[in-house]
Amino acid sequence: MALDKRSAGTGLLVEAKGLTVRFGASSALDGVDxxxxxGEIVSLIGPNGAGKTTLVRAVAGLVEASAGxxxxxxxxxxxxxxxxxxxxRVMPLTVRRLLSLAGRSSGAEIVSALAEVDAAALLKHAIHDLSGGEFQRVMLARALLRKPHLLLLDEPLQGVDLGGQLALYDLIGRLxxxxxxxxxxxxxxxxIVMAATDRVVCLNHHVCCSGAPESVRHHPEYTALFGAEAARRLAVYTHAHDHAHDLAGNPVAAADTNHADNEPEHLS
Amino acid sequence: MIEEFFLRALIAGVGVAAVAGPLGCFVVWRRMAYFGATLAHGALLGIALGLLIDVDPVFGIAASSVLIALIVTGLQRQGAIGGDTLLGILAHAGLALGLVALAFMSVRIDLMAYLFGDVLAVTWSDILWIYLGGTAVLATLALIWNTLLAITLNEELARAEGIDTARIQLVFMLILAVVIAIAMKIVGVLLIVSLLIIPAAAARPFARTPEQMAALAAAAGALSAAAGLFASLQWDTPAGPSIVAAATAIFALSFTFSGTLGKRAA
Structure with a gap:
């Protein structure tokens, strides 16, 4: 696939400052930076309803900022x-036709985009026969056809089995x-985030904490749990919140526990 | 020997069904069957008002369709009332008000012809309108085809990629109104939606791409029109309902022989 000559390197693509999005009375996002x-991978994590999808949609230009x-x-x-x-299922669709709808791509570009996501064999398959992992690969190929500067992936591992998840993270890192x-x-x-993540942002309407994911090499328990192959691709992120949340989600001064969100126990 | 009135009916019926098929695919894909029914039922009010101020029914139908679409979009955005309830209210209010308005008319009109169509009475001038309107509809649909498909697959994605979704949806709604207007003569307001959705549903099991489904739906619709008209001639049954019955038979055959209902993958 012919790549455009973009100014490769360090350029800033997106910058949110104090981004606030309100739906009615409640804030989905509250002062997010x-x-x-x-070339940077930023992983968004946070509890359900924390505004992760809203943030992605805001970056995609689908929701207006209320402030910031x-x-x-x-x-x-x-x-x-x-x-x-x-x-x-009522819409008959092959992989090839889905990809040809992504823009003005030639047949050769479509074949090459599918090859990039290791899914060349799927070209003539019906969309409805794909597994979760195959479908996500096809959607990645579709995104690549637009020659993007920025990939926005909202839970790309949904419906993908564990082996497929590792392979998909590996693929995203390579792309x-x-x-x-x-x-x-x-x-x-x-x-758990992709090991290749440069920065993790933990969101609960506002940014709770952010930083580099800890290297999995420091987590032998984790390696023992998921195996060395998983360790290469996944990393454990240790939250370093300086505050806790009350039941309404409002930040309050940190309790003595290390983490007060209503979340499952830490793996580490 | 085929009589001329029957030949006219055949040309008109096949033409309308062939246009309704591809458009009906989008009605099926976008789950707009009840929206289509609402436009069709509301069209009766449009016809009545058109007759009152003495303009061609086609303009009355277009006006009522645009009005209904605007009301549906406006009220659905408020979200105070469920979409199905809203469509039900508009469909039946349109039908009832149309019947009431027609009762005030001094001239006697053939109500049955509006409700169930009167394809055996189409004139050559009707046929000209059907083919001009049908060509315009198919040409417009071809123009917006890829964009409308992208919106149908995922509206958010289409919007994020810079497609003006509101404009394309308005165009689609307008060509739907035109198809309802030209199909009125053939099957009447109560049965129009069947010409849109039954051939499309019959085409689904045999199609691998949206384009194949549209072409097959056009063919199934045309076949239904011809088969229904010959059945009507043979057994002296009402023409419009016979066309719909033929379409239903084709749908039943299609699903029986494809076995798609049974082998649906999880």
Whole structure:
């Protein structure tokens, strides 16, 4: 696939400052700061209803900011894979036809985009016969056809079995390197993120904490649990909140426990 | 020897059904069957008002369709009332008000012809309208085909990729109104939606792409029109309902022989 000559490297793609999004009386996002640069993988984690999808939709230009600013690089091309995209069985559709709808792509570009996600064999398959992992690969190929500067992946591992999840993370990491894209991805797990993640942002309407994921090498228990193969691709993120949340989700001064969100126990 | 009135009916019926098929695929894909029924029932009010101010029924139908679409979009956004309830209210209010308005008319009109169609009475001028309107509808549909497909697959994704979804949906709604207007003569307001959705549903098991389904739906619709009209001639049954009965038979055959209902993958 012919790649466009984008200014590869370190450019800032998206910058949110104090981004607030209100739906009626409640704030989905409250004063969120976020940046994503070229070649960087940012993982969003947080409890259900924390505003992760709203943040991704805001970056995609689908929701307006109620306050604060969201700056996007001029002419930013986004490859978006929404959450739980399902295609009704009543619409007959092959992989090839789905990809040809993504824009003005030639047949050769479609074949090459599918090859990039290791799914060349799926070209003529019916969409409805794909497994969860295969479908996510096809959606990634669809996003690549738009030659994006920024990939927005909302829970890309949904409906994918564990083996497939590792392979998919591996693939996202490789694509990021090859195309020097920025990647903003919503992780389905509060504690486990892609090892290649540069930055983890823990969201609960506001940014609770953010930082680099700890290396899995420091977590022998984790390696024992999931195996060495998993350790190469997944990392455990240890939250470092300086506050807790009351039942309404409002931040309060930190309790003596290390973590007061209503979440399952830490793996580490 | 085929008589001329029957030949006219055949040309008109096949033409309308062939246009309704591809458009009906989108009605099926977008789950708009009840929206289509609402437009069709409301069209009776449009016809009545059109007759009152002495303009062609086609314009009355177009006006009532646009009005209904605007009301549905506006009230659905408020979310105070369920979509199915809203469509039910509008459909039956349109039908009832249309019947009431027609009762005020001084001229006697053939109500049955509006409710169930009167394809055996179509004139050459009707046929001209059907083919001009049908060509315009298919040409417009071809123009917006890929965009409308993208919106149908996932509206959020389409919007994120810069598609003006509201504009395309308005165009789709307008061509739907035109099809309802030209199909009125053939099957009447009560049966129009069947010409849209039954051939499309019959085509589904044999299609691998949206385009195949549209072409098959057009063919199934045309076949239904021809078979229904010949049945009507043979057994002296009402023409419009016979066309719908033929379409239903084709649908039943299609699903029986494809076995799709049984081998649906999990």
């Amino acid at each position: 976020l940046t994503v640069s070229s 600013t969201l700056w996007r690089q001029p002419d930013l091309r986004i490859g978006y894979v929404p959450q739980r995209l399902s295609i009704d 990021r390197r090859r195309h020097a894209m920025g990647v903003l991805l919503v992780s389905h797990d509060l504690h």
